[in-house]
Amino acid sequence: MENNIGIKIKDLRLKNKLSQKELCGNFMDRSLLSKIETNVLEPSIAQLKYISNKLCVPISYFFTDLDYNNHLEPDLYSISYLSEMYLSEEYLKIIKKFEIDFESFNKIEDFNKYFYLGMSYYRINYDNDSIKLLRKYINTYEKCNNTIQEANVINFANALNALCKIMLKNSNYIKAEHYLLIGKKYLLDYKKSDSFINFVIHNNLGFVFNNLNKFSNTIALLEGFTTLNNNICYNQIMPHIHWSLNIAYYNIGDYKNSIKHIKKSIYLFKYIDNNEELGRCYMSYINTLRYCKEFNKAFDLIKNYEQDFSDNESMLCKLSLQKIILSFNLNNYEEALNACSKLSYDKLDKKYKMDYCFVLGHIYFLKKKFTKAKNYLKKCEKYYTSENYTYDLILLYEDLYIITQEEKYFDKLNYFKNKHGRRNLLI
Incomplete structure (x- = not known):
């Protein structure tokens, strides 16, 4: 059966003597309904629920050839x-x-x-x-x-x-x-190509490519996709697409485009009022500034974000860790160590706990406190390997090999030296 959802919506709307504006109400834009009725766009489930309620038919009306004017009893199978x-x-x-x-x-x-x-x-x-x-x-x-x-x-x-x-x-x-x-x-x-699921699949492909270190694939896929579909915006998806582009670009060292896309992602998350993802985007923005060694700008951003999230203890902990990482990148190890002692470790999620352990592990290595260094570095080894943080793993295995003189760490060190991976703490 052909997909005539838009035609059915229009026919039923006209039978009910409703204008597009009347059907839309405050729920959706009239131009969006016009695209749905002409089958240019497919309605989301939420939109179909709204439309079916307004037109007094079950959702299944739009997917079958049944005439609900006959009030047939539903076949339960x-x-x-x-x-x-x-x-x-x-x-x-x-x-x-x-x-x-x-x-x-x-x-x-x-x-x-x-x-x-x-x-x-x-x-x-x-x-x-x-x-x-x-x-x-x-x-x-x-x-x-x-x-x-x-x-x-x-x-x-x-x-x-x-x-x-x-x-x-x-x-x-x-x-x-x-x-x-x-x-x-x-x-x-x-x-x-205009369908919601097509946007979802492109977004998820970008995520997968990034995790496979196929950063050029992400850029080719999503830059082309956003250019072809610049007149369509699914607000739930587009900020994630720009975020994937941010990650891909900073992993190939193109910080200008990386910053351009994280700014777009932040703008869109603000627009849809998604504070949780907005907070994660802020972290990515700070990381991008770190990678291009714009340390002062990164510190300024953290200061601004601390004011914006003054009542969010979890976010404040993450921002504190970002300051520690910046100090670590600037070789201000005593400052980083002192800040670590004041951080609420238990309030961090897994990734940030692992970053905390990596920072402490390397600082204790430099201070020749090898037992502490080994314990902290071993805590983040498995997670960093699963996330393919190659640059960090090279330093981690250098430290562990010097501490233990075990050949397995020397082998892993050489393995990651010849492997492409993802950026994390080291720049």
Whole structure:
């Protein structure tokens, strides 16, 4: 079945004698509704919920050929009813229903049943069950003809993105990249570049490329994507895309573009009032200034941010650690050591705890307090390896080899000297 959601919205709006402005109310912009009604853009789930409530039909109306004017009783085992439950976020209801009566589930002929059940498991973090069903959905989709594929490509891309997110939980970036590239290809083939899921997949690909140290891939992908789609802005996604570009650029030493993109990310996070991600962006901005040795600007930013987050103890701890790292980069080791003694370590999250240990480990090494140095450096070794912080690991293994004279540290030192990785503390 062709995707005529926009046409159905328009027809039903006109039947209800509503103008676009009346349907939009204060919830959405009229120009956005116009693009939805002409199938230029696909509505989000939140928008569909709003529109279906205003037009007095269930969400499933927009995905089926049923005439709801006939007031038909829903078929509790139809694909349309399954779709409606999923869009209403009744994931446990879907799972419970078909775990109890799997025979009825098998009788549903539409292969999208695997999507809705698999995604329901995904939403409640039952990853193994989700993987089996979503892979079955993907394999079935790829055997379908072009007409069926085109009609279901959005679900297909969402399934691939869900599998990618599951792979990322185990840091399986290669498999995550594989799923995302398939989704990207099909969305392009079926001309869905304006869709929300296409933006999500490009954003996640940028994240994966950065974690695989494919920084040039991130830049080529996302610079081209933002240029082609500069008239479309999904506010939830675009700040993350600019953030990925910030990380990619500073890892190749292009600090001008790195700063340009982190400023855009900060602006957009402010616009959508996402203070948690805004705080993380501020950290990235400070790091970028460190990498290009703009230390005074970095200290000034920290001072401004301390005022902005004066009532956020967690953020203040992170900013204090940033000052410690700046002192460390400037070789002001006594100042850094003194600040570490005043820091509330327990209030830091894992990454910042590891950075704290690295700083103390190297300072104690320089002070020839080797037992303390070794203990702190060993604490962050595993995490830094998992994050591929190559520059920091080289120094870490130099210190550990000198302290212990163990060959395993000498081997690891040479390994990371010949490996490309990501920047973290060292500049």
